[in-house]
Amino acid sequence: MKVLVAKSAGFCFGVDKAVKTVYDNIDNKPLYTYGPIIHNNQVVKDLEDKGIKVINSLEELITLPKGKVIIRSHGVGQQVYNYITENGFEVIDATCPFVKKIHRIVNDYSKIGDTIIIVGNPNHPEIIGIQGWSTSKPFIIQSKEDAEKLNLDINTPLCVVAQTTFNNLKYKEIIEIFLKKGYYVNIKDTICSATKKRQEEAIHLSKKVDKMLVVGGKHSSNTKKLYQLCKNQCDNTYHIETIEDLELLGFGNNETIGITAGASTPMNIIQEVITHVRSTE
Ligand code: SF4
Incomplete structure (x- = not known):
């Protein structure tokens, strides 16, 4: 079996920066993220276990002890920054540049x-x-x-x-x-080249494999888009969130398997998928 992994799979620069910002501030509690830091349940759960709370609205925030609020890579409007600081919280800005x-x-x-x-x-x-x-x-x-x-x-x-x-x-x-x-x-040319590069590479890869695995959260829109682009090229394309999703899939010894991943998929999950696929040989 041949396993081909896209070079651009996984965290883009902006997501990587946002996730690092949270882990770098882990000892500065109370610490909140304004919305889940990335569309990846495993990472969000890990952060929750470490005491980082996800805030879903400003109304919710003002009921909580004063602390620091991390703005994720998607960014927020100016009024959100104002509201947070006017209510005695501190902003840590991880908006993608x-x-x-x-x-x-x-x-x-x-x-x-x-x-x-x-x-x-x-x-x-x-x-x-x-x-x-x-x-x-x-x-x-x-x-x-x-x-x-x-x-x-x-x-x-x-x-x-x-x-x-x-x-x-x-x-x-x-x-x-x-x-x-x-x-x-x-x-204004504001489309990010990281996305373009990831999509082009995924399309190219899915054209030459027997099965294509797209790894990422089921709610991640960039992963869903990536899945669709690959599916257009390769009928046997599968959206995988965790290795449990691989259990029903068989891989033949003579098959070529392609793997890519959305911008919010951590490297350890991609690695787990690669290891699992190789172990079925
Ligand atoms: S714009 Fe979005 S996709 Fe591009 S680097 Fe920033 S967070 Fe990633």
Whole structure:
């Protein structure tokens, strides 16, 4: 059996930084994370066992003893920082620098009067956070149809940003629509290359294997996206959260197995999957 592991599998730079920030501050309790630090149940459980509490709302936070609040890589809106500090808590900011850059763009361009267009999933925490940096009401869209429907003042420049994990091709098509309509567009390239690289490598790998394993949390949107991209190339693609999910899968001695993992999958889980697959030989 041949096992091929994608070089880009696992934590990206931003997630790695956020997780390290929590472990580096583990002795500074009370310590909270604003939302789960990553979409990985095993890591979140480990942190909970070490006394780190996940906060799901600001209302919940103010009922708790004063302490430090870690902002995860997705980032939050400006009003969340204000609320935390005004209520006597301290912020430790682990927002990914690539997301921080979008906050700055949206803040600067909304201040000079551009109409802000955010391309991405309106329910994703990253998009909710980005909205919170615009000084005017931004428009959130996620398809060419949404862009066609928008009827905005043609004399006001647009500033367009994308969710860091948005599909590059789809983003270009959306921008093309605004240009064709005659808007002056400040186009911002905000798609993170880590995601692009991981997806391209996964597609390439899944084309040449018999079975493809995509390791990551069942709720992680980037893992689900990765799974779908691989499934389009290789019918035998499986989304694996822990090695228990591998129990029903058989691996033939002559098979080539590909392995990749989402941005929130720790290396030890990837390693466990690799070891398990190799042990079935
Ligand atoms: S995917 Fe990119 S933008 Fe998102 S946390 Fe990772 S490095 Fe940052």
